[in-house]
Amino acid sequence: MDGSHILTNAPRPGRPGRSLHRFANPGRFLRLAARVQPWLNALALILTATGLIWGLFFAPADWQQGDAVRIMYIHVPAAWLASAGYAGLAACALVSLIWRHPLADLAAMEISPVGAGFTALCLATGSLWGKPMWGAWWVWDARLTSVLVLFFLYLGHIVLVRAFDDPVRGQRAGAILVLVGAIDLPIIKFSVVWWNTLHQPDTITLLGAPSLYITMLWPLLIAALGYSATFAAIVLARTRAAVMERRIRALLAARAEALS
Amino acid sequence: MTRKRRRLWIVVACALGLGSASALALSAVSDNLVFFIAPGDLAAKAPPPGRDFRLGGMVAQGSLHQSTQDGRPLSLFTVTDGRASVVVRYRGILPDLFREGQSIVALGTLTKSGQFRASEVLAKHDATYMPKDVEQALRKSGRWNPAAGPAPAAASWDTMNVSKAGG
Amino acid sequence: MTHLPYVAASYALGVAVPAAFALAAFLRLGLARRRLAALDPRARARGPGKTGGAA
Known part of the structure; x- marks a missing residue:
């Protein structure tokens, strides 16, 4: 754990950090991220386009839902990303609270708006699916309510980290909020098992055969991979921009000090 | 190192405390989190007559009778969970997915005769999809x-x- | 196609939401890179992506 002092001086190339600390060095992060970004972008674009076009035009209609089942190829990946994004946010919060990595704070600030966007997408497409199939835009069952809580947790984090004059205090408060809110993730996951809900239980589970036909499973998995890559590419680009913006602020401050 | 170690243990302790507190709270309010009551639970959990509640179960095979009354569709069907069944009476348009063998959730009240008078019927889709x-x-x-x-x-x-x- | 309005609205949102985030990130990254290059000539020389990585 002797890598922590690297953080005090930004770029010191050639010094081998250890484990996570290596990536906490902003200069190293920028160089690595710039190399990863184009590949991630290409992956995101190809997989998302393939999954969505397959789902919309080539996957079969459901025997009773008809073409409304195609909403699944948006709704389910968005729902997975809403939860996975929050798990990523919680990981950043943990690293930020315990190891005080500034990069984790920046990443957390950039994850929460994207996560909120994907959660809103999940809620909106769920509504558009629920109206023609269930007969209701919205019901207050345990699954829908716990996902709405997730959306509010994201919004809370967005507001909280920007609410303090001292950014470090805001980030610390945000990290605590995120970790407390992480209890919502298992509630979302198991809400359809623990309580009777209008929302159906999971179609794809870790154990057991997926209860959808193989020609519907493939586009769903590809769309989910595509959305995952899209989420990662957006967060990576935003975090790179945030690191650069912080360096710009530091340079401007140093310049102002030198002038005075 | 020691400060980091201490922060790690503080976070772990908080997580354990918060986790067990939420688990206890959730199990305590679990009964209020159910979206509907199954016919088999009606005897034990029946709400007072005249109070609205949601009834959930499967539409029994061969139980659906549809007619038109005063220009509006009238449906009678039996909802079952395998242990008990209730006859539901609903005036209005049923959702697309409604059919015998489908699970549904109906909002309404139990009449004195034991019939369920529904004001709203939602189809509950199971998790299977096939062409x-x-x-x-x-x-x-x-x-x-x-x-x-x-x-x-x-x-x-x-x-x-x-x-x-x-x- | 059955339920066309619901399906069309879902796909419109499913494309528009990620695309809007991606476009915003791309513009922000480009702006940050240009401002940083203008401020710090050293960064331009060894910098994080004179060639590398569009968002």
Whole structure:
């Protein structure tokens, strides 16, 4: 754990950090991220386009839902990303609270708006699916309510980290909020098992055969991979921009000090 | 190092405390988190007569009778959970997914005669999705009658060869 | 196609939401890179992506 002092001086190339600390060095992060970004972008674009076009035009209609089942190829990946994004946010919060990595704070600030966007997408497409199939835009069952809580947790984090004059205090408060809110993730996951809900239980589970036909499973998995890559590419680009913006602020401050 | 170690343990302790507190709270309010009551639980959890509640279960095979009264559709059907069943009476348009063998959730009140008078009926979809030819193949081979209940175990059909199995 | 309005609205949102985030990130990254290059000539020389990585 002797890598922590690297953080005090930004770029010191050639010094081998250890484990996570290596990536906490902003200069190293920028160089690595710039190399990863184009590949991630290409992956995101190809997989998302393939999954969505397959789902919309080539996957079969459901025997009773008809073409409304195609909403699944948006709704389910968005729902997975809403939860996975929050798990990523919680990981950043943990690293930020315990190891005080500034990069984790920046990443957390950039994850929460994207996560909120994907959660809103999940809620909106769920509504558009629920109206023609269930007969209701919205019901207050345990699954829908716990996902709405997730959306509010994201919004809370967005507001909280920007609410303090001292950014470090805001980030610390945000990290605590995120970790407390992480209890919502298992509630979302198991809400359809623990309580009777209008929302159906999971179609794809870790154990057991997926209860959808193989020609519907493939586009769903590809769309989910595509959305995952899209989420990662957006967060990576935003975090790179945030690191650069912080360096710009530091340079401007140093310049102002030198002038005075 | 020691400060980091200490922060780590503080976070772990908080997580354990918060986690167990939430688990206790959730199990305590669990009964209020149910979206509907099954017919088999009516005897034990029946709300006072005249109070609205949600009834959930499967529409029994052969129980649906539809007619028109004063220009509006009137439906009578039986909702069952395998242990008990309740006759539901609903005036209005049923959702697209409504059929015998489908699970539904109905909002309404229990009358004195034991009939459930619904003001709203929602279809509860199960977690299975399949194209029409797969459903037809299962039906023809006698492995599934959708009107009788949920689809057979997914592993038996989710990769099956339709042209061979169905005909 | 059955339920066309619901399906069309879902796909419109499913494309528009990620695309809007991606476009915003791309513009922000480009702006940050240009401002940083203008401020710090050293960064331009060894910098994080004179060639590398569009968002």
